[in-house]
Amino acid sequence: MTSAWGADKSGVAVLPPGISVLERGWLSSNNVLLHGATPEEGTVLVDTGYASHAEQTLALLDTILRPNEALRLILNTHLHSDHCGGNALLSQRHGCPILVPPGEYIAVSTWDEEVLTFRATGQHCTRFTPAGKLVPGQTLHQGGREWHVHAAPGHDPHSVILHEPSSGTLLSADALWERGFGIVFPELDGEDAFDQVAATLDTIERLNPTVVIPGHGPPFRDVSTAIRIARERVDYFRREPERHAVHAVKALTAFHMLEVGQSSRDELIDWLTSTPIFISTWRRFFSLHGLLDWASELLDQLVKAKVLLASVEGERVVLRVRDG
Numbered sequence: 001m002t003s004a005w006g007a008d009k010s011g012v013a014v015l016p017p018g019i020s021v022l023e024r025g026w027l028s029s030n031n032v033l034l035h036g037a038t039p040e041e042g043t044v045l046v047d048t049g050y051a052s053h054a055e056q057t058l059a060l061l062d063t064i065l066r067p068n069e070a071l072r073l074i075l076n077t078h079l080h081s082d083h084c085g086g087n088a089l090l091s092q093r094h095g096c097p098i099l100v101p102p103g104e105y106i107a108v109s110t111w112d113e114e115v116l117t118f119r120a121t122g123q124h125c126t127r128f129t130p131a132g133k134l135v136p137g138q139t140l141h142q143g144g145r146e147w148h149v150h151a152a153p154g155h156d157p158h159s160v161i162l163h164e165p166s167s168g169t170l171l172s173a174d175a176l177w178e179r180g181f182g183i184v185f186p187e188l189d190g191e192d193a194f195d196q197v198a199a200t201l202d203t204i205e206r207l208n209p210t211v212v213i214p215g216h217g218p219p220f221r222d223v224s225t226a227i228r229i230a231r232e233r234v235d236y237f238r239r240e241p242e243r244h245a246v247h248a249v250k251a252l253t254a255f256h257m258l259e260v261g262q263s264s265r266d267e268l269i270d271w272l273t274s275t276p277i278f279i280s281t282w283r284r285f286f287s288l289h290g291l292l293d294w295a296s297e298l299l300d301q302l303v304k305a306k307v308l309l310a311s312v313e314g315e316r317v318v319l320r321v322r323d324g
């Protein structure tokens, strides 16, 4: 299973047999399919995208699953809304259970949106019920391969990653992307987590994967460069944590705009100044300025950077997220 796969002529990483990736973008995480050795074994799906994309995810899966092949299991690397929003629909349609990281099992079983952070971020997720836990140290047997579950705190304290040694494949979730990693959410709450990000990068380096399938973006094989870039970034954020906070609020605003498509500037200011994660981040890092001024400046910067496009419609300024 370690043989002739590498990169195709376009430089895109070719995946080991039996593994498919639906590369989705930013509102929805990638969906990774670990096919069974036979269609009857069933397929394991890792992460299910954002709630508003659930029907699209279901339809995309139908284009990849073979005849007679259904999902037998859904796994979540972590419970951010862009990774578990399709859980409810997909588990219902395929009649399959869901496993979640152990640290969030109780919160998700009782659907505590406060602890699950959907309320804090102003994001949405359809309620689902987990059947069990995806525990670090556990091995998942699928399609003749053995997937090892590893803890990967940092971006999210409860996140796990999955590694398959014989093919050298790593599902890195938001712990490592080709260029960076996901927002380090605990840091926005004043909890030290950059050390955990660095320790998780050490874990990934020790695993020495041949190909990484990240939570967002294409699979990649130049893992040492990705780890170097991620380490430089975490060192920079350690030195200047307010830079991380700026990056985080910009990314969360862009994510919201991907969800809603467009918004008047006034509505978006209202949303920013009433959504808990923005209020707490402003209070911790930027409260020398008033909250309204800060939110207004944030939007100006996103327009200047062309992340958002502004147009005047009658009396209103309308903001749209830039395509692509």
Ligand SMILES: [Zn+2]
Binding pocket: 078, 080, 083, 155, 156, 174, 182
């Ligand atoms: Zn995440």
